[in-house]
Amino acid sequence: MEILWKIENLKKIYEVKSEFTKKKVVAIDGVSFEIYKGETFGIIGESGSGKTTLGKTIIRLIEPTEGKIFFRNTDISEMKETHLRPLRKKFQIIFQDPYKSLNPRINALRTVMEGMDEKLKMKEKREKAEYLLSLVGIKKERINNFPHQFSGGERQRIAIARALSTDPEFIVCDEPTSNLDLSIQAQILNLFLELREKLNLTYLFITHDIKVMKYISDRVGVMYKGKIVEIGKTEKVINSPSHPYTEKLISSELKIHQIP
Amino acid sequence: MRIFLRRLKKTNKISFISFWIIVFLYLLAIFADFVSPYPYDLQHRDYPMAPPTKIHFFDKEGKFHLRPFVYKTELVNVAFNEYREDYSKIYPIKLFVKGKKRKILGIFETDRYLFGVEGEGKIFLFGTDIHGRDIFSRILYGARISLSIGIIGVSISFFLGLLIGGISGYFGGKVDAFLMRIVEIFMMFPSFYLMLALRAAFPINLSSIQVYLLIVVILSLIGWASLARIIRGMVLSIKEEEYVQAARALGIPTYRIVLKHVIPNTFSYTITALTLSVPGYILGESALSLLGLGIQEPYPSWGNMLSVCIGNLRVLTNAPWMLIPGFFIFLTIICFNFLGDGIRDIFDPKKW
Amino acid sequence: MNILEIKNLEVSVKTIDGNVKILRDVNLSIGENEVVGLVGESGCGKTMTARSIMKLLPENTKIDKGEIFLQGEDIVKKDEREMRKIRGGKISMIFQEPSSYLNPVFTVGSQIEEAVKGIRDKRERRERVYKILEEVGLDRSIYFRYPHQLSGGMQQRVMIGMALVNNPSLLIADEPTTALDITTAHMIIELLKKLMNSHRVSILFITHDISLSVYFSHRIAVMYGGKIVEISHSSEIFKNPLHPYTERLIACLPERYRKGEKIKAIEGEVPDFKSLPPGCPFNPRCPYKMKICEEREPEERKVGKSIVRCFKYGNTVEN
Numbered sequence: 001m002e003i004l005w006k007i008e009n010l011k012k013i014y015e016v017k018s019e020f021t022k023k024k025v026v027a028i029d030g031v032s033f034e035i036y037k038g039e040t041f042g043i044i045g046e047s048g049s050g051k052t053t054l055g056k057t058i059i060r061l062i063e064p065t066e067g068k069i070f071f072r073n074t075d076i077s078e079m080k081e082t083h084l085r086p087l088r089k090k091f092q093i094i095f096q097d098p099y100k101s102l103n104p105r106i107n108a109l110r111t112v113m114e115g116m117d118e119k120l121k122m123k124e125k126r127e128k129a130e131y132l133l134s135l136v137g138i139k140k141e142r143i144n145n146f147p148h149q150f151s152g153g154e155r156q157r158i159a160i161a162r163a164l165s166t167d168p169e170f171i172v173c174d175e176p177t178s179n180l181d182l183s184i185q186a187q188i189l190n191l192f193l194e195l196r197e198k199l200n201l202t203y204l205f206i207t208h209d210i211k212v213m214k215y216i217s218d219r220v221g222v223m224y225k226g227k228i229v230e231i232g233k234t235e236k237v238i239n240s241p242s243h244p245y246t247e248k249l250i251s252s253e254l255k256i257h258q259i260p
Numbered sequence: 261m262r263i264f265l266r267r268l269k270k271t272n273k274i275s276f277i278s279f280w281i282i283v284f285l286y287l288l289a290i291f292a293d294f295v296s297p298y299p300y301d302l303q304h305r306d307y308p309m310a311p312p313t314k315i316h317f318f319d320k321e322g323k324f325h326l327r328p329f330v331y332k333t334e335l336v337n338v339a340f341n342e343y344r345e346d347y348s349k350i351y352p353i354k355l356f357v358k359g360k361k362r363k364i365l366g367i368f369e370t371d372r373y374l375f376g377v378e379g380e381g382k383i384f385l386f387g388t389d390i391h392g393r394d395i396f397s398r399i400l401y402g403a404r405i406s407l408s409i410g411i412i413g414v415s416i417s418f419f420l421g422l423l424i425g426g427i428s429g430y431f432g433g434k435v436d437a438f439l440m441r442i443v444e445i446f447m448m449f450p451s452f453y454l455m456l457a458l459r460a461a462f463p464i465n466l467s468s469i470q471v472y473l474l475i476v477v478i479l480s481l482i483g484w485a486s487l488a489r490i491i492r493g494m495v496l497s498i499k500e501e502e503y504v505q506a507a508r509a510l511g512i513p514t515y516r517i518v519l520k521h522v523i524p525n526t527f528s529y530t531i532t533a534l535t536l537s538v539p540g541y542i543l544g545e546s547a548l549s550l551l552g553l554g555i556q557e558p559y560p561s562w563g564n565m566l567s568v569c570i571g572n573l574r575v576l577t578n579a580p581w582m583l584i585p586g587f588f589i590f591l592t593i594i595c596f597n598f599l600g601d602g603i604r605d606i607f608d609p610k611k612w
Numbered sequence: 613m614n615i616l617e618i619k620n621l622e623v624s625v626k627t628i629d630g631n632v633k634i635l636r637d638v639n640l641s642i643g644e645n646e647v648v649g650l651v652g653e654s655g656c657g658k659t660m661t662a663r664s665i666m667k668l669l670p671e672n673t674k675i676d677k678g679e680i681f682l683q684g685e686d687i688v689k690k691d692e693r694e695m696r697k698i699r700g701g702k703i704s705m706i707f708q709e710p711s712s713y714l715n716p717v718f719t720v721g722s723q724i725e726e727a728v729k730g731i732r733d734k735r736e737r738r739e740r741v742y743k744i745l746e747e748v749g750l751d752r753s754i755y756f757r758y759p760h761q762l763s764g765g766m767q768q769r770v771m772i773g774m775a776l777v778n779n780p781s782l783l784i785a786d787e788p789t790t791a792l793d794i795t796t797a798h799m800i801i802e803l804l805k806k807l808m809n810s811h812r813v814s815i816l817f818i819t820h821d822i823s824l825s826v827y828f829s830h831r832i833a834v835m836y837g838g839k840i841v842e843i844s845h846s847s848e849i850f851k852n853p854l855h856p857y858t859e860r861l862i863a864c865l866p867e868r869y870r871k872g873e874k875i876k877a878i879e880g881e882v883p884d885f886k887s888l889p890p891g892c893p894f895n896p897r898c899p900y901k902m903k904i905c906e907e908r909e910p911e912e913r914k915v916g917k918s919i920v921r922c923f924k925y926g927n928t929v930e931n
Contacts, residue, residue: 249795
C-alpha cells in the first residue's frame with residue numbers, strides 16, 4: 001500500500017513561562033506512525049492525551065519541536081510557510097466545535113469559496129461552492145445564510161464543504177461528531193463514509209469515543225500521555241488489547257455501553 | 261447605511277432615536293451660519309444676561325396672532341438683572357429674515373437666516389451671556405468644536421489603536437512587549453494630569469485653530485492607549501480561534517487572514533468602544549476650556565461657555581440659562597452612550 | 613409512595629414572538645430508591661424539566677400548569693423561601709461541568725461545609741464533611757484543596773458529596789459524566805450506584821446517551837419536542853422500543869453496525885420549540901407517519917408496562 005504520511009519521532013514541547021519559572025509541558029512525546037493512502041487511521045485517547053495536538057502538528061497548524069513529517073516523501077516539518085502554502089491545499093482539517101470553526105461574519109457560500117484556487121474565476125468558484133454545499137446536504141436557498149442561522153449539524157456540514165473546497169486528499173477529523181446529537185452524528189458519519197468513497201479521501205480520525213472509532217477506522221493508534229501506546233487494526237486493538245491502558249479504556253467502555 | 265438604520269430600529273428603539281438626535285445636532289453645527297439668528301461674537305450691549313425672550317401668541321388685548329411674536333425688552337434693574345417687556349409694539353418672528361451677509365460653510369453666501377426678528381426687537385431663545393451675546397447662536401457655533409472634536413479625536417485614536425494593537429497582538433513576541441510598554445507609559449499617568457501637562461508644554465497664546473488642533477491631538481494621544489491594549493487582547497484570542505486556524509489550513513495568506521478574519525471580529529467591541537468614548541473627548545475639551553486652556557474667547561465651545569459660570573454665584577442665581585450648554589453636553593453624551601449600546605447589538609451577527 | 617410525581621407540567625418561555633411552550637403535558641414519577649433516566653437530544657426539554665423541579669427556571673420562563681409532588685407536597689405552590697430549604701435539602705442536583713459550579717477561591721471542604729444544613733456545631737459540621745468525602749472516595753486531605761487542584765473526576769465527586777451531604781430524597785443528575793473521560797465516567801457511575809443504595813436516594817438521571825442510561829437506570833423516559841414520548845423499563849427499551857423516535861434513535865448508535873455499513877440515520881434536524889410542527893412533534897421525521905399524526909397530538913397510552921404517545925398504538929384514550 002502507498003504510504004501517504006510518515007511521521008518519525010514527532011515531539012511537541014510547550015514552554016510555560018511564568019515570572020520565575022520555566023516549565024516544560026510535553027504534549028507529544030516521540031510519536032512515529034504511518035498513514036496509508038485511502039485508509040481511515042484513528043487516534044483514540046482521553047482528554048489531555050495530546051491527540052488534538054498531534055492532529056494539528058501533522059498538518060503544521062502547530063509547529064513541531066522535533067521529528068520529521070513526510071507527506072508523500074516530502075519532509076514538511078521544517079518547510080517555510082510560503083513554500084508550504086500551496087501544499088496545504090492537499091490536507092485539510094475539520095474541527096470539533098462547529099460553533100467555533102466558522103467565522104460568524106462570513107456566510108456559508110463565501111466560507112466555502114474562500115480557500116479555492118486563485119486561478120479560478122469568480123463564477124467557477126461559486127459553482128463549485130454550490131456543488132460542494134449540495135454534496136454535503138445544504139439546500140441551495142440557504143447558502144447565503146450566516147453560520148448562526150444553521151444548526152450544529154449543518155455547520156459541521158459547511159465546515160466539511162470548506163475542507164473539500166481545495167480538493168484535498170487527506171483530512172484530519174478532530175472529533176467532528178462529539179459535539180453533535182446522536183441522530184446528527186449518525187448523519188455526519190454517513191456523510192464521511194460517502195465522501196471517502198466518492199472523493200477517494202484518506203482520514204485521520206481523532207476521537208475519544210470507542211464506538212465511533214470501531215465503526216469508522218481501519219487502523220487505530222491509542223494515545224496516552226503524549227505517546228502512542230498501541231497501534232494496529234481496529235478489531236485487533238479492541239478485541240485483544242495488548243497495552244494495560246487500552247484494556248482499561250475498553251473495559252470501561254464495554255461496561256457502561258453494553259451492546260444489546 | 262439603510263440596513264444599519266433598519267437594524268438599529270429593530271434591535272434598539274432608544275438608540276435609534278439617539279442616532280437621529282445626534283444627526284440633528286450635527287446638522288445644526290454644520291449649518292450654524294444659517295440657523296443662528298446672530299453671529300457668535302455679536303455683543304448686544306443693551307442686553308447683558310437677558311433671559312430667554314418670551315414668545316407670544318396673544319397680545320395685550322388678548323388678540324390671537326397666528327404668527328408668534330416677541331416684545332422688545334428693556335433692562336430696568338441692573339443689580340437684579342430685571343428686564344421688562346415693552347408692550348407698545350409687537351415684533352413678529354419671521355422665517356428667512358434678511359440680515360448681514362454670511363457665508364455658509366465658507367462657500368455659499370447668504371443674507372437670509374432661518375428665523376429672526378426684524379427691526380428693534382431681539383430674539384434670544386436661550387437668553388444672552390454677560391456680554392449680551394445670544395447663547396443659542398453660540399451653542400450652535402460651539403457645537404462645531406465640541407462635536408467635531410469627538411469624531412476627529414476618536415478617528416485618530418481608533419487608527420492608532422487598531423494599528424498598534426493589531427500589530428502587537430498578531431505578531432507577538434518582542435514587538436508586542438515593546439509596544440505594550442509604550443502603551444503602559446501612556447496609561448500610567450492619570451489622564452487629566454497628562455492632558456494638563458501636554459497642554460502646558462505648548463505656549464498659551466495660540467490662535468483658536470491651533471488650540472483646536474492641539475486639543476484634538478492631546479485627547480487622542482490619551483485615548484489610543486487603552487484601545488490598543490484591548491484590541492491586542494482581542495487579536496490574541498481571535499488569532500487562536502478555530503476559524504483562523506481553518507483559514508491557515510486553507511493556505512490563505514497572512515494579510516488576508518488578518519483583514520478578513522481577525523479585524524472584522526474586533527469590530528463588535530471597537531465600534532462600541534468608539535461610540536462610547538466620544539463623550540470622553542467632548543468632556544475633555546470642556547474640561548480644558550473650563551480651565552481656560554482650551555478654545556479661547558470670543559470663539560465659543562460648550563466648555564468655555566460653561567466656564568464663565570464657574571465660581572460666579574451671580575450667574576447661577578440670576579441667569580441660570582447660561583448653564584444651557586451643559587445640558588447640550590449632557591444630551592450629546594447620553595445619546596452617544598445609547599447609540600453605542602445599539603451598535604453593539606447590531607454588530608452581533610446573531611441579531612441579523 | 614413515589615418520591616416525585618410530575619403531573620401535566622407545562623412550562624413556557626416569553627419571547628419577542630410571544631409565548632413559546634417548552635414543556636407540554638409532562639407526566640413522570642420516580643419511586644423510592646429508583647433511577648429514572650431522562651433521555652433526549654439537545655433542546656428536547658430535559659434540562660428544563662430538571663430546572664422546573666428545582667424551581668430554578670431562567671428569566672421569562674414560568675410554569676403555566678401542572679403539579680410537582682415531592683413526597684406528597686406540591687412544590688409548584690411553594691414560595692422562594694420554602695424552596696430554598698428544599699433545594700440542597702430534599703432535592704439536590706449535580707451538573708455536567710463541576711468546575712463551573714465550584715467557587716475557585718474557596719477550598720472544596722469549606723464549600724461542602726457551607727451546604728450542610730441543620731448542624732450548628734462547627735466540629736460536627738467538619739466531621740460531616742470528612743464523612744461525605746470518604747463516602748465519595750476522596751481523602752480527608754481534599755478538604756483543604758482548591759477546585760483547580762483537582763481533576764474533573766474528583767471535582768465531580770466533590771459535587772456529588774455536596775449534593776448528598778444533607779441526605780436528600782431526590783438527586784437530579786444533569787449529564788454528570790458527559791464532560792468526563794470514559795474511564796472516569798465509569799467510576800462516577802459506579803459511585804452513584806453505590807451511594808444510591810447507601811443513602812436511599814432516588815435519582816433522575818438526565819443524559820443524551822441512551823445506552824449509558826440503560827446501564828444505570830431502572831426506567832427510561834424518552835423526551836422529544838418538550839414531551840415525554842415513551843417511558844419503558846430499561847431492560848425493555850433496546851429489545852422492544854415502542855415509539856418510532858426511540859426506535860430510530862437506537863438505530864443511530866454506531867455500535868450497532870458493522871464497519872462502513874450505512875447507519876439508518878434519522879433524517880432532518882432536531883426541531884426547536886418555536887417551529888414545532890402541528891400534531892405529533894416527531895411526525896416530519898417519522899417513517900410511520902399517518903394522516904392523524906399531523907392533525908392531533910397523541911395522548912399517553914399504556915402498552916404492556918410502558919407508556920407511549922403514538923398513534924401506532926391506536927388513537928383512543930385509554931387508562
